[in-house]
Amino acid sequence: MPDRNYTVLSLIAAGGGVDGGLENPQIRLQRGSRVYGTSMSRLYAEPNLDTLLQSGDQVIVKEDDRYFLSVGAAGQEALHPFTRDVLSAMDAVSIIGGVKDSRADPQGVLILREYPASALSPGVRGPRNQRVIFGLDLTSADGLFSARNFQVMPQDLVYVTESPVTTTQTIFGLIGAAFGLARQV
Numbered sequence: 001m002p003d004r005n006y007t008v009l010s011l012i013a014a015g016g017g018v019d020g021g022l023e024n025p026q027i028r029l030q031r032g033s034r035v036y037g038t039s040m041s042r043l044y045a046e047p048n049l050d051t052l053l054q055s056g057d058q059v060i061v062k063e064d065d066r067y068f069l070s071v072g073a074a075g076q077e078a079l080h081p082f083t084r085d086v087l088s089a090m091d092a093v094s095i096i097g098g099v100k101d102s103r104a105d106p107q108g109v110l111i112l113r114e115y116p117a118s119a120l121s122p123g124v125r126g127p128r129n130q131r132v133i134f135g136l137d138l139t140s141a142d143g144l145f146s147a148r149n150f151q152v153m154p155q156d157l158v159y160v161t162e163s164p165v166t167t168t169q170t171i172f173g174l175i176g177a178a179f180g181l182a183r184q185v
Contacts (some may be wrong), residue, residue, distance in 0.1 A: 007050045009043065011059055023081050024064035031057050039064070039085045066154035070096040073104035074160040082154070089136055089147040092158050099138060099160055106138040108161030113153060 002042060008029060012018060018025050020061055025040040031049075041059070043049050053059070066082040074096045083095065089111060093099060099106045111134040115127045122128050134150065137143035152158070 001053060001055070004052075006053050008059055009050045012040075012061065012178065015185070018061055022061070022063040023125070024083055024085075026062055026064050027064070028060040037177060042085055048097060068092055068152050068154065068156045068158060070158045070160070072160040073100060073162045087152040089150040089152055090144070091093065092152045093138070093147065093154075093160075096158060096160075103163060104160045105163045107143075108134040109138055109147070110134065110148070110159040110161065111136070111152065112157040112159060114155070 008027065013025075026037055027040055027043055028035055029038045030036075031054065038049060064082050067079050068082070068087070069079055070092070071077050076097045078096075080092070080095050084091075087095075089109070092111075093109065099109065113132050113134065115130050115132065117130060120127055120130060136147045136150065138147060
């Protein structure tokens with residue numbers, strides 16, 4: 001290290017900066033057996049996180065490998081990388097392209113989460129079941145605030161239910177097609 005005031009950002013700058021092609025680049029500082037980490041954007045935004053390096057420290061910059069899935073009547077059915085450190089349910093709905101008026105039920109946004117068995121703690125604060133479904137109603141103010149404050153976790157599944165209107169339209173279409181076939185016979 002060139003001097004005693006050599007920090008993580010000094011090291012990254014000396015190395016040529018962060019590759020612009022990385023999606024939500026993450027920084028990891030390994031000091032002994034402990035690993036500390038945050039995103040590069042947070043490190044830039046909060047200079048107090050720029051840590052002085054010590055002999056033996058290892059610094060790694062890598063792309064964020066966290067993701068969530070979207071299925072159902074969502075704007076997009078896909079695997080979505082995290083674009084920031086913390087994603088809210090409202091962020092996730094925005095990333096998937098919103099809730100389509102013609103297909104989706106804004107009262108039926110579900111987030112399916114699976115906890116590891118080691119995280120379960122019945123009768124104590126924490127999840128009681130390994131598989132949990134959280135429901136959000138985006139038609140009410142309370143639901144919108146809840147969606148803005150609900151944190152999406154890596155590997156969560158965001159499922160947007162189909163609108164009852166879509167189901168009704170499908171049934172009427174089938175009935176109409178059946179009557180059309182009957183008239184042709």
